[in-house]
Amino acid sequence: MDRRRHGRYHTEGHVAVQVLRDVDVVRASAREITVISGSRAVTGSEMRMRVTAVGGRQATLHVRTTGSQPQLVGGQLRYRLWMQVLSQESEGMQ
Amino acid sequence: MTWWTWPELRGAVLEQIPGQLVDIGAGGCSLETSTRLSSGTFGFVEIQGADASVAEVARVCDVTERPGAAVRFLVRLEFLPIALPTHTGVMDRRSMTPEGSLAAAAEKAGSSLTLVPRRRAGGEVEGVSSAHGAPDSHGYAGPALPVEPLAERLKK
Numbered sequence: 001m002d003r004r005r006h007g008r009y010h011t012e013g014h015v016a017v018q019v020l021r022d023v024d025v026v027r028a029s030a031r032e033i034t035v036i037s038g039s040r041a042v043t044g045s046e047m048r049m050r051v052t053a054v055g056g057r058q059a060t061l062h063v064r065t066t067g068s069q070p071q072l073v074g075g076q077l078r079y080r081l082w083m084q085v086l087s088q089e090s091e092g093m094q
Numbered sequence: 095m096t097w098w099t100w101p102e103l104r105g106a107v108l109e110q111i112p113g114q115l116v117d118i119g120a121g122g123c124s125l126e127t128s129t130r131l132s133s134g135t136f137g138f139v140e141i142q143g144a145d146a147s148v149a150e151v152a153r154v155c156d157v158t159e160r161p162g163a164a165v166r167f168l169v170r171l172e173f174l175p176i177a178l179p180t181h182t183g184v185m186d187r188r189s190m191t192p193e194g195s196l197a198a199a200a201e202k203a204g205s206s207l208t209l210v211p212r213r214r215a216g217g218e219v220e221g222v223s224s225a226h227g228a229p230d231s232h233g234y235a236g237p238a239l240p241v242e243p244l245a246e247r248l249k250k
Contacts, residue, residue: 015125018138
């Protein structure tokens with residue numbers, strides 16, 4: 001139980017929280033990427049995706065969800081997401 | 095520029111979570127949100143108030159589910175001593191502090207943020223900084239104090 005009665009910080013400004021969710025890459029091409037995710041995505045939503053490979057290579061992509069379909073993977077509910085690659089924002093080594 | 099040909103490709107989606115900031119200290123913050131998050135999830139917190147801007151790498155350390163509440167989850171996030179990578183900002187980073195740290199935001203934060211004086215071994219006050227500089231807290235240490243890797247600190 002929190003002993004504090006009042007918050008220590010109040011803001012009327014903007015608060016943004018972003019979380020990283022791991023996805024399994026099923027298929028990838030220059031313009032489209034298909035992944036299996038633990039959470040669904042709204043068709044049309046745009047987000048950033050970071051792809052990494054062995055050796056520490058990584059790239060950040062700006063993608064748009066074009067489709068989302070639930071499916072069972074190993075007895076657990078997952079979502080297959082189809083994403084259009086809008087642009088590549090960066091590429092480098094970790 | 096041929097990332098799709100890389101072997102053993104792995105991915106992570108950076109997803110924005112809508113929420114309301116409930117509380118914040120130098121070591122972390124808590125947030126009300128309708129999005130279910132799991133403990134251990136990594137992310138980024140950016141707060142832009144009238145008098146301060148904070149940008150931190152964070153990890154979800156506790157989630158309280160409140161059935162029947164208007165906003166279902168109370169999420170506590172712990173700030174991590176990791177520099178915020180570029181290309182993660184959802185807001186205009188030009189208005190942020192150079193390192194995105196609370197220490198750097200101290201001057202303009204005023205009384206809004208919990209800032210503590212950093213003390214040397216003898217108890218002498220070294221200067222006002224965020225609690226990130228304290229040896230027993232999380233976050234960025236000042237330039238005079240070398241940052242001990244998190245893994246090493248966890249071994250103690």
